[in-house]
Amino acid sequence: MITLRNVTKSYKTSTRPALDNVSVDIDKGEFVFVIGPSGSGKSTFMRLLLKDERPTSGEVTVAGFRVDRLRGGQVPKLRQRIGCVFQDFRLLQQKTVEQNVAFALEVIGKNRKFIDRAVPEALDLVGLSGKADRLPSELSGGEQQRVAIARAFVNRPLVLIADEPTGNLDPETTQDIMLLLERVNRTGATVLMATHDHNIVDTMRRRVIELDRGRVLRDDETGVYGVGR
Ligand code: ADP
Numbered sequence: 001m002i003t004l005r006n007v008t009k010s011y012k013t014s015t016r017p018a019l020d021n022v023s024v025d026i027d028k029g030e031f032v033f034v035i036g037p038s039g040s041g042k043s044t045f046m047r048l049l050l051k052d053e054r055p056t057s058g059e060v061t062v063a064g065f066r067v068d069r070l071r072g073g074q075v076p077k078l079r080q081r082i083g084c085v086f087q088d089f090r091l092l093q094q095k096t097v098e099q100n101v102a103f104a105l106e107v108i109g110k111n112r113k114f115i116d117r118a119v120p121e122a123l124d125l126v127g128l129s130g131k132a133d134r135l136p137s138e139l140s141g142g143e144q145q146r147v148a149i150a151r152a153f154v155n156r157p158l159v160l161i162a163d164e165p166t167g168n169l170d171p172e173t174t175q176d177i178m179l180l181l182e183r184v185n186r187t188g189a190t191v192l193m194a195t196h197d198h199n200i201v202d203t204m205r206r207r208v209i210e211l212d213r214g215r216v217l218r219d220d221e222t223g224v225y226g227v228g229r
């Protein structure tokens, strides 16, 4: 589902590459943690998958798209296959919960009939059916992140990318969000999550890719965060 082959990314302004000859294969349906200290390349890794950045060299394949060679006009097609969740939720503040989720489908041209069926399903998945008419400002952080997950999931992406999705949440809310991401994963989506949270990684025992200064330090099938860190 995701393949990086000898991928190097050097930003113009820095001396050391943000990613340095990284090769990774992730299968359909896997749940993968990407860990590593700040600056190790986690965000760059994820941005390459979305074609937010271009690799300096190497091949990037996501959901059958050769991302490194993708033409501009094809980028929306790629992004339709990928759902994204961020630390800061990134909801539209003037739209209700329901409208936030529906908007993700409107911008890709889905018809009203599809939207009217898919949005309630996605809100149900995250347990927010009762709050469809609220504004984001009326919700807790955990609830806002659940809206963001519903929005990311509503088009049934093949890949869900979550960049520090629990970074602003307390431990209890974090657990709820992890259960939801597992639920999304069980529907068949490949989930890729960057995190600093030792507890999550050690509890879930999923695949762990650890980056250090742009290199893959470790790639464990059912890893823990690491000892002494
Ligand atoms: P992480 O997500 O693990 O914190 P990043 O991928 O954001 O790591 O950063 C990896 C390295 O690339 C860091 O040295 C960072 O300063 C640098 N970097 C990230 N984004 C840019 C950018 N847009 N321009 C220049 N350097 C960048």
Ligand code: ADP
Pocket (backbone or CB within 6 Å): 013, 038, 039, 043, 044, 163
């Ligand atoms: P995060 O990893 O929290 O999503 P960013 O990817 O924006 O945040 O930034 C990660 C690191 O990359 C930070 O250390 C930041 O200073 C650095 N960085 C981001 N953009 C640039 C840039 N344009 N030039 C240099 N460094 C950058």
